[in-house]
Amino acid sequence: MATVEVPAFNPFEPGFFSDPYSRYRTLRERDPVHHSPLGLWMLFRHDHIVGLLRDPSLSVEPENAAPTLRTQLFEEVAGDRAPRRPRAILSLDPPDHTRLRRLVSKAFTPKRVESLRPRIQQLVDEALDAVASKPTMDVVADLAYPLPFTVICELLGMPEGERDQIREASHTLAGTLDPIISPTDIEDALAASDLIQDYVREVVAWKREHPADDLLSALIGAEEEGDKLSERELLDQVVLLYIAGHETTVNLIGNGTLALLRHRAAYEALGADPGLAVNAVEELLRYDSPVQFSRRITLSDLELGGRHIEAGSFVLTCLGSANHDPDRWGADADDLSLARPGAAQHLSFGSGVHHCLGAALARLEAQAALSTLARRFPAAELADDGPAWNGRIVLRGLDRLPVSLG
Numbered sequence: 001m002a003t004v005e006v007p008a009f010n011p012f013e014p015g016f017f018s019d020p021y022s023r024y025r026t027l028r029e030r031d032p033v034h035h036s037p038l039g040l041w042m043l044f045r046h047d048h049i050v051g052l053l054r055d056p057s058l059s060v061e062p063e064n065a066a067p068t069l070r071t072q073l074f075e076e077v078a079g080d081r082a083p084r085r086p087r088a089i090l091s092l093d094p095p096d097h098t099r100l101r102r103l104v105s106k107a108f109t110p111k112r113v114e115s116l117r118p119r120i121q122q123l124v125d126e127a128l129d130a131v132a133s134k135p136t137m138d139v140v141a142d143l144a145y146p147l148p149f150t151v152i153c154e155l156l157g158m159p160e161g162e163r164d165q166i167r168e169a170s171h172t173l174a175g176t177l178d179p180i181i182s183p184t185d186i187e188d189a190l191a192a193s194d195l196i197q198d199y200v201r202e203v204v205a206w207k208r209e210h211p212a213d214d215l216l217s218a219l220i221g222a223e224e225e226g227d228k229l230s231e232r233e234l235l236d237q238v239v240l241l242y243i244a245g246h247e248t249t250v251n252l253i254g255n256g257t258l259a260l261l262r263h264r265a266a267y268e269a270l271g272a273d274p275g276l277a278v279n280a281v282e283e284l285l286r287y288d289s290p291v292q293f294s295r296r297i298t299l300s301d302l303e304l305g306g307r308h309i310e311a312g313s314f315v316l317t318c319l320g321s322a323n324h325d326p327d328r329w330g331a332d333a334d335d336l337s338l339a340r341p342g343a344a345q346h347l348s349f350g351s352g353v354h355h356c357l358g359a360a361l362a363r364l365e366a367q368a369a370l371s372t373l374a375r376r377f378p379a380a381e382l383a384d385d386g387p388a389w390n391g392r393i394v395l396r397g398l399d400r401l402p403v404s405l406g
Helices: 021-030 046-053 069-081 096-107 110-114 117-131 139-144 146-156 163-177 183-209 215-221 231-261 264-272 274-287 359-376
Strands: 033-035 041-043 136-138 293-297 302-304 307-309 314-318 398-400 402-404
Touching: 033 307, 041 046, 046 293, 046 314, 069 183, 096 215, 096 231, 110 359, 117 139, 117 146, 117 359, 136 139, 139 146, 139 231, 139 359, 139 398, 146 215, 146 231, 146 359, 163 183, 163 231, 183 215, 183 231, 215 231, 231 264, 231 274, 231 359, 231 398, 264 274, 264 359, 274 359
Parallel strands: 041 314
Antiparallel strands: 033 041, 136 402, 293 314, 302 307
């Protein structure tokens, strides 16, 4: 009897970053509960992923995981410089997560986010005005990066002085989410972490003396039945919001623009009908998610899809694969359809108690950026030198997206 070869998840395979979805499809069909050579488990089917993300018996706290090649390398390189255990909500289980999310949510309200709509539109208009007389623009450098970075800085109330340096450091730190990391990446991340921590600590100290109508002041004052954020908790939440508040939205706007320009009818439809923007952004989130993986840690042995996953295992759920699973989305799961019914049921913001706190802000920014771009530059096309992917496995996005404005 012939042996069936089991595929391996291999991001080093040529063409992976330009099209990971065909690789996901192979794994989803042939090895949906995949044990990676890295010692991680990876899930590729929608039903498995939703079930795991919503399972309250699982953890996100790193100390509950058995050592992996990645964690051992990090400890070897970092040594005594290894960061302390994070107190950000993404790395905490209930009840700590519940308490901190409740406090942070009091400052990060839908009303506060909605109040940003005019300012977001102003920033989009100014960014596009700046390139309107030029033959080309880089969507990432000219729009996708400055928009969410400026918005989160203004929302938090961060001073303008060192923003460029902090932006680069946050981009470096975001790369440490990947399951594959080099010693150089770790060294760079440690330096970036020190820079951001010191900067935020100084800003928090200043803000305590000079409170204002901004998110950082609100976080400092956030209170629930006498409970407040500790200094460490405050610092970690601000660093998380600072990084997560723009890195993923940069990818959403960049990936979304690329998808639209590769589907001319969809781009033209969005430019002609701003009313499409809300569902269009949901479909673009599904079609090419800025966050491709989310992790959980098993606290007890788990049987899933005929495989035995031991307690203490890292399990990466492939959100990008779930968003393309035909068992959930139908035979046209790999197609872009801006009017797709139920597009907002994608998993790009996660699921369960760790569903993205900033989802409303990301949606608002992408709606304004993508619909305005399509309306103002209806003849825009991809430039000859094409897009350049950032080479990230978890936070999938572009380093460059040159576009001819027509």
